[in-house]
Amino acid sequence: MENFNLPFVLRQDYETWEFELEVLDIERVPNYDSYLYIGEAKEFLNQKPNRTELIFYWDRLEAVILTFFHIGIDAIEEIKNTLKCKYSLATYEVHLNYDLYEYYAGEIQLFLVLKKPNSLLIIYGNSSSLEEIKSNALEEISD
Secondary structure, three states: OOOOOOOOOOEHHHHHHHHHHHEEEOOOOOOOOEEEEEOOOOOOOOOOOEEEEEEEEOOOEEEEEEEEEOOHHHHHHHHHHHHHHHHHHEEEEEEEOEEEEEEEEEEEEEEEEEOOOOOOEEEEEHHHHHHHHHHHHHHHHOO
8 A cells, every 4th residue: 555645654763753742551562652643633535533643663653543533424435435446455344333444555454443333443554563453442442
């Protein structure tokens, strides 16, 4: 997945955003550092997230979690349709509290998690670390 409308470029150095980050007391993956991005909101497919978490390993950006609260169904459909046009859907799963769409391109994975009724998570990053990060984030929304 090229950095098609991805608000944060993976593998960039921590110093790129260090003055716009606040440490989070979360360890989604051992030895990875999570930060809340407090800078100006960066859009993903014309939508501004309510919360952005950047996850670093050895000062390199490895994953991003964008959270959208109370997002409209039209905006969700626009995001899903745009992703569907650009990338092939690898998997789609229906769960009690959320639907999970998974996209792949090279070393990058992108998960679209539609939490019922109208919240959305976009999780993207390098495949090597993303499965554990996704699992941790899904545990939070399943509670």
